[in-house]
Amino acid sequence: MSRTLLEIDGLTRRFGGLVAVDALGFTVAEHEIVGLLGPNGSGKTTVLNLLSGVLRPDAGRIAFRGHAIAGLPAHRIARLGMARTFQLVRPLASLSCHDNVRTGLAFGRRRAWGAAADAEAGRLLDRVGLGGVRGSLPGELTYIDQKRLELARALALQPDLLLLDEWLAGLNPTELDAGIELVRSLNGQGITILLVEHVMDAIRSLCHRCVVMNAGRLIAAGLPAEVLADREVVRAYLGEDDNDRGGGHA
Amino acid sequence: MLLEVTLSGATLGGMYALVALGLTLQYGVARIMNLSYGELLVAAAFAALWFYTGVAVSPLVGLIVVPPLAFALSFGIYRVLLQPLVRRAKTRDALEVDSILATFGLLFVIQGVMLAIFGGAYFSYSFLAVPLQIAGATVAANRLLALVLAVVIGVGLYLGLTRTRIGTAVRAVAVDPVAAELVAIDVRTASALAFALGGALVAASGVLVSMFLTFNANLGVVFTLKALVVVIMGGVGNLLGALIAGLLLGLVENYVAVFVDPGLTLAATYAIFLIVLLVRPQGILGRASR
Amino acid sequence: MTVRDGLIGVVCLAGVALLAGLPFVVADYGLSLAINIMSYTVLATAWSLFSGPTRYVSLATVAFFGIGAYTTAVFVEALAWPLVLLIAMAVGSVVASLVGLATLRLSGVYFVIFSFGLAELVRQLVTWFEVNKTRTLGRYVFADITAAQIYWQLLALAVLVFAIGFLIGRSRLGLALRAIGDDETVARHSGIDVTRAKVALFVLSTVFMTLTGAIMAPRWTYIDPAIAFNPVVSFTVLIMALLGGVHRLYGPVLGVVPLALLFEYLLARFPNHFSIMVGLVFIVIVYLIPRGVVGLVEDTVRQRTAAKGAA
Ligand SMILES: Nc1ncnc2c1ncn2[C@@H]1O[C@H](COP(=O)(O)OP(=O)(O)OP(=O)(O)O)[C@@H](O)[C@H]1O
Ligand SMILES: [Mg+2]
Numbered sequence: 001m002s003r004t005l006l007e008i009d010g011l012t013r014r015f016g017g018l019v020a021v022d023a024l025g026f027t028v029a030e031h032e033i034v035g036l037l038g039p040n041g042s043g044k045t046t047v048l049n050l051l052s053g054v055l056r057p058d059a060g061r062i063a064f065r066g067h068a069i070a071g072l073p074a075h076r077i078a079r080l081g082m083a084r085t086f087q088l089v090r091p092l093a094s095l096s097c098h099d100n101v102r103t104g105l106a107f108g109r110r111r112a113w114g115a116a117a118d119a120e121a122g123r124l125l126d127r128v129g130l131g132g133v134r135g136s137l138p139g140e141l142t143y144i145d146q147k148r149l150e151l152a153r154a155l156a157l158q159p160d161l162l163l164l165d166e167w168l169a170g171l172n173p174t175e176l177d178a179g180i181e182l183v184r185s186l187n188g189q190g191i192t193i194l195l196v197e198h199v200m201d202a203i204r205s206l207c208h209r210c211v212v213m214n215a216g217r218l219i220a221a222g223l224p225a226e227v228l229a230d231r232e233v234v235r236a237y238l239g240e241d242d243n244d245r246g247g248g249h250a
Numbered sequence: 251m252l253l254e255v256t257l258s259g260a261t262l263g264g265m266y267a268l269v270a271l272g273l274t275l276q277y278g279v280a281r282i283m284n285l286s287y288g289e290l291l292v293a294a295a296f297a298a299l300w301f302y303t304g305v306a307v308s309p310l311v312g313l314i315v316v317p318p319l320a321f322a323l324s325f326g327i328y329r330v331l332l333q334p335l336v337r338r339a340k341t342r343d344a345l346e347v348d349s350i351l352a353t354f355g356l357l358f359v360i361q362g363v364m365l366a367i368f369g370g371a372y373f374s375y376s377f378l379a380v381p382l383q384i385a386g387a388t389v390a391a392n393r394l395l396a397l398v399l400a401v402v403i404g405v406g407l408y409l410g411l412t413r414t415r416i417g418t419a420v421r422a423v424a425v426d427p428v429a430a431e432l433v434a435i436d437v438r439t440a441s442a443l444a445f446a447l448g449g450a451l452v453a454a455s456g457v458l459v460s461m462f463l464t465f466n467a468n469l470g471v472v473f474t475l476k477a478l479v480v481v482i483m484g485g486v487g488n489l490l491g492a493l494i495a496g497l498l499l500g501l502v503e504n505y506v507a508v509f510v511d512p513g514l515t516l517a518a519t520y521a522i523f524l525i526v527l528l529v530r531p532q533g534i535l536g537r538a539s540r
Numbered sequence: 541m542t543v544r545d546g547l548i549g550v551v552c553l554a555g556v557a558l559l560a561g562l563p564f565v566v567a568d569y570g571l572s573l574a575i576n577i578m579s580y581t582v583l584a585t586a587w588s589l590f591s592g593p594t595r596y597v598s599l600a601t602v603a604f605f606g607i608g609a610y611t612t613a614v615f616v617e618a619l620a621w622p623l624v625l626l627i628a629m630a631v632g633s634v635v636a637s638l639v640g641l642a643t644l645r646l647s648g649v650y651f652v653i654f655s656f657g658l659a660e661l662v663r664q665l666v667t668w669f670e671v672n673k674t675r676t677l678g679r680y681v682f683a684d685i686t687a688a689q690i691y692w693q694l695l696a697l698a699v700l701v702f703a704i705g706f707l708i709g710r711s712r713l714g715l716a717l718r719a720i721g722d723d724e725t726v727a728r729h730s731g732i733d734v735t736r737a738k739v740a741l742f743v744l745s746t747v748f749m750t751l752t753g754a755i756m757a758p759r760w761t762y763i764d765p766a767i768a769f770n771p772v773v774s775f776t777v778l779i780m781a782l783l784g785g786v787h788r789l790y791g792p793v794l795g796v797v798p799l800a801l802l803f804e805y806l807l808a809r810f811p812n813h814f815s816i817m818v819g820l821v822f823i824v825i826v827y828l829i830p831r832g833v834v835g836l837v838e839d840t841v842r843q844r845t846a847a848k849g850a851a
Contacts, residue, residue: 054725074728084729092722103719106712107731113712157731283649285656334827343595343648348826350597350652351782355822358775362816471771475657482653513668516661523654524642531646 004063005030005161005192006051011060011070013050020046022216024060028161033183033193035203035224038213039237044196045087047213048163051194052084053077065160079109083159087166087196089146091138097149098134101125104156124152128182144175155186162186164195168202180205200228212236253387255508256501261393263500264400265459269473270480270492271407272451278487279424279444282332283346285353288473289360290320290449294456295465296368302375309377313399313457317450324449328442331356336441357470364467374464396458403454407447408489420444424487452477472516479523485533495533498522559695563688571687575759577800578694579752583773584781584792585701586748589708590741592786593717596648600639600655601777603662604632604746606768608753610666613679613763621685625754632750633743635662640739663769670765678764685758693755701748705789713737772815776803779822785832794833 006028013021020043028034038044049055051062053074062070069077083104092100101121105112112120125131128148130141138146147167154162168179180202187193187206197203203210203224210227212220214236220227227233269291276284297319298312335352339345378392411417422430423440431437459465480499484491499522506518526533562574583601591598611628619627639658643651670677708714716737719727728734753768760767776799784795799821806817829836 052729054729073733074725075731075733078729078731086726090723090726092719092726094722095718099715099718103715103727103730103732106715107733109731153730283652331823338830346649347595347597348830351778351826352823354597354599354775354778355819355826358772358815358819358822360819362813362819365815366812471657471660475653475660478653478656482650511668511672513664513671516657516664517668520657520661527642527646527650527654531650 002030004028005032005065006194007061007063008047008051009061009063011047011050011062012058013046013055014058019216021050021057024213024216024218026211026218026221028192028194030160030192031187031190032208033187033195033206035207035210036194036196036213037198037203037210037227037233042213042236043216044213045165046216048084048165048194048196051077052082052163075107078157079107081109081158081160082163083108083154083157083161084163085147085150085154085165085167089143089150091141091146091149091153093138096135096137097125097130097141097152098122100138100149101152101156104153108157110156110158121156124155125149127155128152129178144171151182159191161192161194164193164197166196166198168197168199176202203228253385254389255504257384257387257389258393259501259504260497261389261397261462261500262504263497264397264404265455265496266476266480266500267493267496268400268404268458269452269455269477270484270496271404271489272448272455273474273477274448274481274484274487274489274492275420275444275451276448277481279420280328280332280441280448281336281342281345281427282328282349282445283353284445284448285350285474286357286360286470287353287448287452287477288470288475289357289364290324290470291452291456291459291473292364292465292467292470293360294320294453295460296364296373296467297453298457298460299373299375302377309457309461313454316457317454320453321446321450325442325446327356327449328445332445333438333442336438357474361467361470368467370466370468372464372466375460377461390462392461396461399458400455403451404493407451411489416440416443420447475516476519479519483522483526483533488533491533556695556699560692563691568687571691573800573804575687575691575694575756576804577796578691578698579756580777580780580796580800581793582694582697582701582748582752583777584784584796585698585705585789586745586752587777588781588784588786588792589701589705589748590738590745591781592791593714593721594648594738594741595721596644596651596738597778598655598742598745599652599774599778600658600746601749602769602771602773603655603659604636604749605753605756605773606659606662606666606765607632607635608750608755609757609760609763609768610753610765611750612683612754612757613681613768616681616683616758621683625751628750628754629747632746636743636746637739640742641735644738644742645735659769659771659774663765666769667765678762680762681757681760683758687759690755690759694752697748697751697755702789704744708741709789713740717741772818775818775822779818779825781832782822783825783829783832785834785836787831788834791832791834 004027008027009025011021011024012019024047036044036047046055050057053072056071060070061068064080064082067080069080092103098121101124102117105117105120122134125134128151130145130148130152133141133145138149141149151167168176171179176199183193183206195207207224209222210224211218212227212233219236220230220233273284273287276282276287294316297316298309301307301312302309331352332349335348336345339348378395380391381388382391382394411421419430419435419440420443422435423437427437476499480492480495483495499519502522503515503518507515563571566574583605587598587601590596608628611631612624615624615627639654643654667677716727716732719730719732720734720737724734757763780795780799781792782795783799784793785791803818807814810817831839
């Protein structure tokens with residue numbers, strides 16, 4: 001077992017009366033790919049928002065590379081080496097693809113600028129398969145390519161930990177295979193990945209471990225195959241009255 | 251002395267709360283940041299002045315006549331001037347910027363008209379300017395009457411918004427326009443109504459204010475600013491918050507005016523505003539946004 | 541640097557040289573008009589330096605302009621001129637930093653509201669101070685400065701504001717601002733310290749406003765708070781910048797020239813209805829040319845090329 005990169009403990013966030021994340025705790029080790037699963041509205045995106053600094057937790061601890069980051073502003077967390085994509089893509093609309101990536105390079109850990117940054121931006125766009133559209137505006141890209149662009153922007157931060165919020169959703173089978181390959185290769189390159197996902201094929205083939213949430217709480221953790229067969233997980237996904245059909249899809 | 255200052259501060263605070271209630275309707279429901287809001291207050295004050303000194307009609311009658319006119323005028327302004335902006339805006343932020351700009355222009359038009367008619371001089375009229383004794387303190391009858399009327403109007407508005415169908419629709423739009431649309435609330439009409447209602451409220455406040463304050467054509471900006479500060483302090487869209495914040499602001503201002511220096515009242519407003527921004531930017535009763 | 545950049549540079553230099561020669565060829569009236577246009581050029585360009593990329597409508601231009609003007613009025617007789625300008629810059633930056641730090645970490649509305657009353661606040665504070673401490677409301681500004689000298693100083697300031705705007709556009713700060721303008725959350729997630737960028741830019745933009753006020757003060761021989769903090773100035777700057785277009789550095793000046801001339805005419809023709817006229821002009825601009833002249837031209841060109849591409 002390698003060193004712990006991310007440690008969450010007692011993480012809680014309320015929206016009015018709703019407890020979206022409820023005393024959640026789990027860890028992610030270096031070089032792992034961990035799947036964060038759960039039915040719709042179970043609080044997965046909220047967890048990522050708490051991690052990356054969009055939201056401030058009401059209670060709980062988040063340790064990332066040994067730093068207590070709960071409640072820190074997002075730019076500080078980003079500079080510590082955590083990057084993310086958004087469930088609904090958010091490209092910087094008036095910036096070209098090239099400039100989108102350059103923002104991550106200029107203000108992330110590398111603070112790269114000038115010719116070196118330009119070259120690196122090009123390399124990152126190539127890496128996600130957008131080599132041909134550097135000068136285009138994000139609005140001219142397909143939805144899938146916008147997702148790729150967002151990934152390249154996240155990679156520009158040179159992250160240790162990458163948070164992917166349903167990054168593989170909505171891809172066709174060929175794109176899905178390429179996407180899975182890309183995520184795997186990023187992991188191979190040393191990036192730890194926390195992945196929110198509904199696509200079961202992707203979870204099975206990518207994740208080393210999974211944690212499952214329901215209504216803000218942790219209900220299971222372990223190897224993907226075990227977790228997906230867990231009775232409580234199946235019940236959470238399929239609803240109380242369903243009989244045991246074995247976890248297979250969401 | 252302290253009691254007197256507190257009482258007259260409460261009157262002022264009641265006015266601020268009423269003024270802010272209207273603004274919170276316009277901003278919270280119709281999503282219009284109306285910088286010309288205070289101009290309508292001053293216009294109503296001038297109307298009451300004209301009623302009283304020109305045709306010898308009591309400001310109490312003015313209170314019945316002026317707000318409906320302001321309601322109609324505001325409804326017209328919303329439909330003609332602001333709805334095109336609502337239609338054109340892609341996001342809430344875009345609408346905010348557009349409405350700020352458009353109503354900033356409107357501010358100078360309305361102010362210009364009043365300056366052209368009345369000039370920059372200060373006006374006041376003497377209505378019910380008789381001292382009353384309350385628990386040993388002396389209060390002018392017109393102030394007390396204004397406070398009572400403000401309370402009546404405020405309570406009436408509160409009941410109207412919480413107990414009627416239209417009121418519920420208006421509040422629903424304030425919380426979530428998209429969801430409101432889904433449950434078949436006519437968001438456009440509700441917004442127009444809220445904006446017009448805000449106009450009627452500020453006009454009513456203008457009539458009340460004219461009974462006990464001196465005013466001039468340039469005063470609108472200050473009232474707009476104070477109303478905005480109260481709305482932010484109370485938490486946008488929060489009626490009770492606006493009430494508390496309005497009273498607080500009125501009291502503090504009056505204490506500063508009496509015990510420190512009348513030239514520093516706006517500074518006091520800003521000081522309170524700053525404290526709120528630094529300590530509780532979501533407002534006294536508001537919820538955290540992050 | 542490409543040939544095109546070099547060519548633009550040469551044209552700019554020639555333009556500045558020509559403008560610098562203006563006081564030798566025009567009469568008094570022409571010079572005062574030129575001073576007016578030049579000061580609004582600095583103000584409007586500085587305004588859009590901040591408000592263009594952040595989309596925060598600042599209504600506080602005259603607060604800083606007035607601070608500059610008052611600084612001159614207070615110190616011009618006692619201190620050397622460069623020192624007066626330095627003090628003006630310092631006072632303006634301190635106020636701007638306080639305002640920026642208090643409001644710019646929150647959403648844009650707070651900033652707008654704060655800036656909306658700022659000029660009035662400063663005006664009342666100055667009035668209070670003058671009445672209670674110095675016991676004089678107005679001040680005479682006795683400075684040994686000719687109109688031509690004022691014009692040249694403003695021209696230098698204009699060159700400076702354009703140069704800085706140009707450099708920001710190519711700097712990290714420029715990229716940060718464009719990202720912030722598009723999506724603040726994403727900008728933060730790219731490691732941008734959004735508040736710091738905004739405050740830095742706000743202070744920078746207000747320094748130009750303060751300096752303009754300081755330089756312009758000797759134009760009035762007498763100033764009082766109502767003259768120095770006249771809200772119409774904030775309003776005029778806003779309209780000019782919007783008419784020209786705030787998303788390009790050269791946009792605002794395209795609004796300044798026609799409107800300065802128009803307002804000159806309106807002020808002479810309808811002195812008592814000036815603010816009504818200006819308000820109406822403004823509303824028309826907001827409705828009909830929301831992206832300014834520059835945006836209008838760009839959109840038209842884009843449509844033309846699109847139509848040609850389709851044909
Ligand atoms: N900013 C917010 N304000 C109020 N409620 C929120 C906010 N963000 C999330 N919620 C609520 O918190 C709950 C969890 O939402 P979240 O987006 O985290 O779910 P999720 O697991 O990501 O769902 P999905 O699979 O549909 O993406 C939901 O009920 C949602 O409505
Ligand atoms: Mg989600």
